[in-house]
């Protein structure tokens with residue numbers, strides 16, 4: 676085997692741009708929702724539980740024919756790492772040659788996970804939100820930060836409201852947003868006041884019990900929930916789920932992995948890919964929830980984009 680290129684977080688960050696990621700992922704999510712003819716092969720991720728340390732290791736393989744992207748992400752998530760000032764998610768993506776199965780590159784998967792998850796929520800928001808003035812964010816970690824960065828680039832957000840279960844985290848993120856994006860930001864100490872005037876809400880926490888409940892909210896609000904990726908965990912209350920039109924990234928993932936879906940018994944209206952394809956109508960005047968579990972196809976498409984940019988740069992430097 677020849678030397679396998681390794682791309683670190685800085686390489687990945689420099690290679691991925693939200694505009695390009697959003698359009699590539701939009702097409703891939705549509706391919707996925709076409710079924711077998713869409714050319715996406717993606718089993719449910721395999722997860723090994725490390726109960727003793729409250730951790731998990733997940734393997735996420737996928738092939739997206741339209742992007743020539745064959746990859747597998749290996750990701751660990753250890754919520755208790757936060758107390759040790761360590762990352763709670765650690766990931767690498769292995770990209771393969773689709774024609775021979777040979778490995779083409781190994782790359783950091785943490786930046787990919789942050790950016791592709793935010794990009795997919797942005798796609799759902801583009802189709803399902805009616806207004807974009809006030810963005811409420813629950814959580815202040817990696818995903819909350821990536822979502823604010825992506826959403827402030829993609830939508831005409833006027834104000835960002837932030838709540839976190841530890842207010843210090845919310846204050847730190849608010850300072851970053853104010854200084855780097857120059858957008859009005861307000862920190863809240865309770866979820867209800869944070870969300871009541873919001874047009875779009877992002878829930879990106881490690882909550883295992885519902886934090887976002889049936890509070891008074893704008894009737895048209897669109898909620899993206901990316902947390903609670905385990906069948907026993909919830910981030911949204913059952914009442915909220917049952918009183919909203921629910922969209923998911925994958926029926927299979929949502930029905931097998933999402934406590935918000937499984938424990939509430941809420942009916943899923945559509946995969947976001949079906950909305951992109953126009954096979955189902957987007958219901959935007961009522962409250963909508965996009966429940967995101969995170970799909971391997973998103974990592975494969977992102978890794979392929981990174982590889983193509985890095986290869987191009989290498990060829991230019993060689994000339």
Ligand SMILES: NC(=O)c1ccc[n+]([C@@H]2O[C@H](COP(=O)([O-])OP(=O)(O)OC[C@H]3O[C@@H](n4cnc5c(N)ncnc54)[C@H](O)[C@@H]3O)[C@@H](O)[C@H]2O)c1
Nearest residue numbers: 763814815816817818879880881882901902903967968969
């Ligand atoms: N859908 C996807 O594609 C996808 C991708 C990556 C991560 N995730 C999930 O998104 C969530 C956030 O991930 P992250 O990378 O931002 O993690 P992070 O560790 O960077 O941030 C976690 C956030 O949750 C808060 N938190 C911790 N315990 C909490 C509790 N009990 N109640 C409320 N808030 C709590 C922390 O203060 C922090 O703000 C996790 O559930 C993660 O598994 C989803």
Ligand SMILES: O=C(O)[C@@H]1CCCCN1
Nearest residue numbers: 750752788904968969970
């Ligand atoms: O899609 C992902 O990458 C993450 C892995 C950890 C659990 C939540 N989803």
